[in-house]
């Protein structure tokens with residue numbers, strides 16, 4: 001047989017063998033199984049089960065180890081040293097048993113986690129621990145988060161800067177983990193600005209499948225990009241605030257939980273806060289997180305609460321004993337605002353040349369005005385009240401913070417008419433769930449892309465309550481947004497707090513500041529031109545009030561003729577009278 005024939009024969013034999021093997025495998029796996037097929041299938045099933053469960057064990061154990069890296073590495077080192085020691089000393093028995101036991105002791109929580117994952121993969125996958133450990137581990141392996149991975153992501157996200165030699169330089173990225181989040185520390189490279197990172201942050205967040213992100217400036221040229229691995233914040237009910245602990249605690253309230261699990265400390269002192277949220281979004285939680293947590297300071301005399309609640313007083317009346325004056329009608333609201341403007345002006349006169357910032361004391365407390373629905377006052381009340389309220393509120397918002405008079409205003413709809421000209425005067429904003437992107441833009445302005453309040457799901461439960469109520473973006477003065485969930489304040493807790501920390505009986509409330517200008521005075525007088533001596537001699541001067549001495553304007557005409565035209569102090573008395581019948585500790589009188 002010549003060599004060519006030999007080769008042909010060999011090829012034919014190989015072909016036949018391969019064809020037979022293929023036919024057998026096909027019959028065993030896909031076709032009708034013979035004995036071999038049944039055995040093969042059983043083997044594959046067992047192997048799949050064992051490999052799957054082993055993978056779960058390894059995955060969960062190493063996820064734990066990755067999370068607790070120093071401890072797990074320390075365990076390995078101790079076990080390794082023990083093994084070396086045993087080997088060197090010529091230990092007669094097994095030199096592996098001891099080190100393995102030591103290693104297992106160090107890694108026991110991880111092994112327990114792994115066993116649970118291997119035995120009950122379903123429940124483990126559904127658990128929050130998986131989010132904390134496995135996800136963090138999977139997304140935290142060097143391949144993905146390490147230098148190589150971050151470079152690739154940085155380049156893809158447009159963070160690269162082309163170098164003269166043709167290479168691309170991307171910011172150095174260091175990764176660390178915080179509860180529920182991965183924190184990327186980015187060092188901008190020459191030729192880049194922090195703004196480049198801010199602009200590209202959403203791309204990086206999306207590349208890593210994060211549920212949201214935050215940017216926190218660290219120092220010039222360095223910024224932390226926090227990528228959140230957890231989508232929702234669990235609800236929490238507030239607890240009775242602790243006793244007053246001194247002046248230092250005034251003005252910062254523990255209001256809820258931040259997305260990274262830390263406590264949310266809301267700064268009230270020196271900050272006017274605008275709270276915006278659709279109906280049922282949980283504005284009450286924010287309002288009571290402030291009022292309720294300030295209660296001990298109110299009781300001690302360091303803080304004085306004022307309330308405006310034109311929604312029939314339903315919200316404020318729940319904790320009435322915490323408040324000094326409250327207003328349930330637009331007319332009363334103007335009185336309360338006027339009184340605060342007067343207090344602010346008097347304080348300004350006292351502080352002028354002495355101090356630039358107010359420190360709360362029992363003699364000069366921090367005044368906090370809480371307005372439940374701004375739109376009821378600024379949009380839906382009668383024209384003269386609307387106009388005067390806007391003027392007075394604008395004065396408080398522009399001048400009050402350094403003088404210890406701050407405002408917390410809640411509103412459902414952030415449109416122009418609901419806020420009047422005050423929209424740009426709130427340094428701190430809290431955006432609860434909103435109905436549209438336009439509303440988010442209106443409230444948060446440039447911070448809107450990082451705080452998509454319209455994306456907070458309503459998730460209405462069978463009882464009609466939103467499962468996400470109280471979830472909000474807090475945007476502080478520097479524009480940093482923080483996703484957080486405010487604590488829930490049930491009615492019984494508000495009652496209990498009001499009973500335990502009632503406000504002292506105030507007897508020093510001044511008369512409200514006089515109306516400012518001729519037009520307002522005319523409107524306040526019910527559309528009649530007031531007598532000359534009824535309007536301030538120099539309205540502007542009175543407005544900017546050298547007020548400590550300026551008396552309230554006196555009107556000749558009886559205000560009783562027109563109920564809308566009552567003198568402000570009367571209105572205050574009425575507001576107080578009308579609401580304190582059952583709260584004898586709160587203010588009962590005003591000077592006029």
Ligand SMILES: Nc1ncnc2c1ncn2[C@@H]1O[C@H](COP(=O)(O)OP(=O)(O)OP(=O)(O)O)[C@@H](O)[C@H]1O
Nearest residue numbers: 235279280281282283284285465469470486487488
């Ligand atoms: N922080 C929270 N955690 C859990 N549930 C909450 C929270 N805040 C509010 N809720 C639930 O949502 C409901 C509506 O809350 P709330 O009355 O504060 O909303 P709102 O924004 O003031 O609505 P509206 O503008 O219609 O008065 C509450 O009755 C309560 O059941």
